Amino acid sequence: MSVMDSLRIALAALRTNLLRSVLTTLGIIIGVGSVIVMVAVGAGARSEVDRQIASLGSQMLVVMPGSSRVFGRAGGAGTTLPLSEADMLAIRDKVPGVAAISGLISGSAVLVRGNVNWTSNVNGVHDQYFLVRDWPTTEGREFTPEEVRSGARVVILGTTVVAKLFPDGASPLGETIRVKNVPFQVIGVLQSKGQSAFGSDQDDVIMMPINAARGRIVGRSQVVNNNVGRVHVKFDDDVDLAEAQEAIENLMRQRRRIQAGAEDDFSVRNLAEFMRARTAALSTMTSPLAATSAISLIVGGIGIMNIMLVSVTERTREIGLRMAVGGRRRDILRQFLVEAVALCVLGGLIGVALGTIVAASVAYSAQWPILISKEAIAIAMAAAAATGIVFGFFPARRAAHLNPIDALRSE
Amino acid sequence: MTANARHPATDPATNGCDVVVRVEAVSKVYRMGEQTVRALDGVSLTIRRGEFVAIMGPSGSGKSTMMNLIGALDVPTSGRLEIRGRNIAELSSDELADLRNRAIGFVFQQFNLLPRTTALGQVMLPLLYAAPRPSDPQALARRRLEQVELGDRLDHHPRQLSGGQQQRVAIARALVNNPTILLADEPTGALDSRTSEEIMRLFSRLNNDGITVILVTHEADIAAWARRRILFRDGRIIEDVEQPGKAADVVRSAAE
Numbered sequence: 001m002s003v004m005d006s007l008r009i010a011l012a013a014l015r016t017n018l019l020r021s022v023l024t025t026l027g028i029i030i031g032v033g034s035v036i037v038m039v040a041v042g043a044g045a046r047s048e049v050d051r052q053i054a055s056l057g058s059q060m061l062v063v064m065p066g067s068s069r070v071f072g073r074a075g076g077a078g079t080t081l082p083l084s085e086a087d088m089l090a091i092r093d094k095v096p097g098v099a100a101i102s103g104l105i106s107g108s109a110v111l112v113r114g115n116v117n118w119t120s121n122v123n124g125v126h127d128q129y130f131l132v133r134d135w136p137t138t139e140g141r142e143f144t145p146e147e148v149r150s151g152a153r154v155v156i157l158g159t160t161v162v163a164k165l166f167p168d169g170a171s172p173l174g175e176t177i178r179v180k181n182v183p184f185q186v187i188g189v190l191q192s193k194g195q196s197a198f199g200s201d202q203d204d205v206i207m208m209p210i211n212a213a214r215g216r217i218v219g220r221s222q223v224v225n226n227n228v229g230r231v232h233v234k235f236d237d238d239v240d241l242a243e244a245q246e247a248i249e250n251l252m253r254q255r256r257r258i259q260a261g262a263e264d265d266f267s268v269r270n271l272a273e274f275m276r277a278r279t280a281a282l283s284t285m286t287s288p289l290a291a292t293s294a295i296s297l298i299v300g301g302i303g304i305m306n307i308m309l310v311s312v313t314e315r316t317r318e319i320g321l322r323m324a325v326g327g328r329r330r331d332i333l334r335q336f337l338v339e340a341v342a343l344c345v346l347g348g349l350i351g352v353a354l355g356t357i358v359a360a361s362v363a364y365s366a367q368w369p370i371l372i373s374k375e376a377i378a379i380a381m382a383a384a385a386a387t388g389i390v391f392g393f394f395p396a397r398r399a400a401h402l403n404p405i406d407a408l409r410s411e
Numbered sequence: 412m413t414a415n416a417r418h419p420a421t422d423p424a425t426n427g428c429d430v431v432v433r434v435e436a437v438s439k440v441y442r443m444g445e446q447t448v449r450a451l452d453g454v455s456l457t458i459r460r461g462e463f464v465a466i467m468g469p470s471g472s473g474k475s476t477m478m479n480l481i482g483a484l485d486v487p488t489s490g491r492l493e494i495r496g497r498n499i500a501e502l503s504s505d506e507l508a509d510l511r512n513r514a515i516g517f518v519f520q521q522f523n524l525l526p527r528t529t530a531l532g533q534v535m536l537p538l539l540y541a542a543p544r545p546s547d548p549q550a551l552a553r554r555r556l557e558q559v560e561l562g563d564r565l566d567h568h569p570r571q572l573s574g575g576q577q578q579r580v581a582i583a584r585a586l587v588n589n590p591t592i593l594l595a596d597e598p599t600g601a602l603d604s605r606t607s608e609e610i611m612r613l614f615s616r617l618n619n620d621g622i623t624v625i626l627v628t629h630e631a632d633i634a635a636w637a638r639r640r641i642l643f644r645d646g647r648i649i650e651d652v653e654q655p656g657k658a659a660d661v662v663r664s665a666a667e
Contacts, residue, residue, distance in 0.1 A: 005539055012527070012528075016526075016527060317523060318525060320523075321523045321525070321536075322536070322540070323484075323508065323511075324482070324484065324511060324517045324523075325511065325512060325517065325536055325537040325540060325584070326508050326509065326511050326512020326513070326537055326540035326541065326588075327508060327539075327540045328504070328505045328508040328509070328540070329504055329505070329508075330505075331508075331540060404484050405479050405484050405485055408484075408519065408523065
């Protein structure tokens with residue numbers, strides 16, 4: 001007797017008691033459904049975090065003046081030295097693997113175009129900033145090194161600013177806007193980045209050459225006359241960021257003449273690392289679901305065992321007949337085992353369907369991508385089938401070890 | 412084996428002899444708690460190919476135990492019982508199943524048809540467990556149903572068939588694997604007298620075609636169809652006689 005024969009018999013038996021079969025598989029349905037939801041929500045959350053990490057720019061470190069606030073050390077204002085152009089160039093030239101580097105000073109200013117105005121963030125950056133952040137322009141162009149050096153009065157707008165200042169839909173390229181009453185020419189529009197990890201609108205921004213912003217938007221430092229704010233450094237793909245971080249720290253300690261044992265008065269941060277820590281927090285959200293699915297599969301398995309025992313009792317005569325016409329013990333065992341597995345797989349399919357619906361609605365409300373992986377479905381279905389084998393074995397064994405004479409005589 | 416069974420004379424399993432069931436000093440003892448029940452007590456018996464035997468006796472006489480042993484559903488406590496030359500005490504559970512599949516066709520009092528299964532499906536059931544599998548089980552099953560004059564009821568379910576028709580489906584099922592022995596346990600017990608006669612006529616016809624028929628019954632007028640009558644009482648054979656058998660009439664009436 002082949003497995004296909006067993007399957008055909010099993011499906012016919014399940015069809016006979018369709019309602020009972022479906023109700024029996026409730027535990028399996030919930031178990032498999034929660035596996036699907038768990039994996040899909042986990043994957044959705046992870047992909048959202050990955051997207052946010054990507055929007056920060058990959059392989060990037062940020063060097064900031066002042067003490068690290070993470071450790072709560074109060075660095076007095078007078079003791080902190082701003083980072084200068086010279087610091088930035090030293091990092092570029094002395095730390096291996098630097099792909100692009102840019103300073104960033106920021107403030108806010110009123111932008112005026114004709115009779116429209118809007119207050120937005122103004123960033124002063126170097127020409128490589130767009131490369132560092134993986135943030136290209138969709139219209140126009142980026143700054144030239146010459147424009148940065150000379151502090152040319154040119155700006156690149158974020159899409160939110162474009163929408164506010166150019167509500168008529170006109171192309172902003174070549175137009176002049178005033179920033180703190182100084183006229184700037186629009187030379188480009190940035191690609192939209194959407195919300196940041198912290199919910200702020202990353203497109204509500206304008207970029208100008210750092211030398212144009214310094215003194216106009218952000219005050220000049222009293223100590224360093226060409227302060228660069230924070231420095232964003234992008235490394236080549238094969239660079240280990242932890243090593244790069246250490247290299248920058250050593251260089252900066254040297255340049256800022258920090259004694260051995262003294263604390264840094266600057267910090268080097270890996271923002272992607274910070275984001276990943278948040279991912280770990282998100283994954284704890286899904287662990288109750290893992291427990292739910294495990295318990296449901298066990299409870300569901302006991303339900304399967306129960307109904308299979310009922311089925312064996314109900315069909316004792318049939319078992320006796322099958323033995324009388326030549327069914328071997330292993331044929332009977334396989335028939336009932338296949339039936340239990342078919343029951344679990346049926347429940348598993350319903351669970352996958354319901355789990356997908358729940359996962360899709362969670363993803364919809366959290367605005368994540370819907371990620372139902374083939375692997376998750378395969379794992380959940382395998383768990384369901386395994387449940388069928390484990391909990392179907394005892395009833396199947398009982399059927400296979402019936403005495404054919406007693407079985408034939410039973411009512 | 413299956414091919415050989417179609418040519419009884421050349422079946423090597425019987426060592427060239429036409430004995431299909433050989434029972435030698437067989438006893439069967441059941442243990443029921445403290446008590447032991449001796450259902451069969453040193454029974455010896457030989458049934459040859461083509462015989463039509465009725466096993467009779469009141470309940471508790473051992474006839475059902477004898478039937479279970481001949482049907483390879485059980486093994487004796489002592490003594491030797493051969494079916495087609497094979498001592499069933501030496502066979503494993505799987506080999507017994509295989510022997511039942513090839514050598515014996517069962518017919519039961521309560522028909523034992525599967526619910527919600529067509530007549531064709533019922534008859535194909537033993538072929539499911541046959542090794543090697545026949546190449547066209549449907550055709551075999553259809554031929555057997557035609558043989559019991561149910562060729563027009565192939566896709567009927569048991570509840571759509573009368574008692575006599577259900578029993579004929581069961582007989583077709585018993586015949587489908589070309590068994591040596593047709594073993595019937597009170598085959599007319601659930602049928603009215605007219606239908607009973609119809610079924611007994613069918614057994615006689617099949618017997619005439621060469622199959623060995625062993626019938627277990629407690630009704631004398633059913634046993635009268637057989638050509639040999641064995642009477643059991645208290646686990647022993649108390650009578651074993653040849654008789655003309657109503658089957659002779661059937662052959663005559665078929666010839667007329």
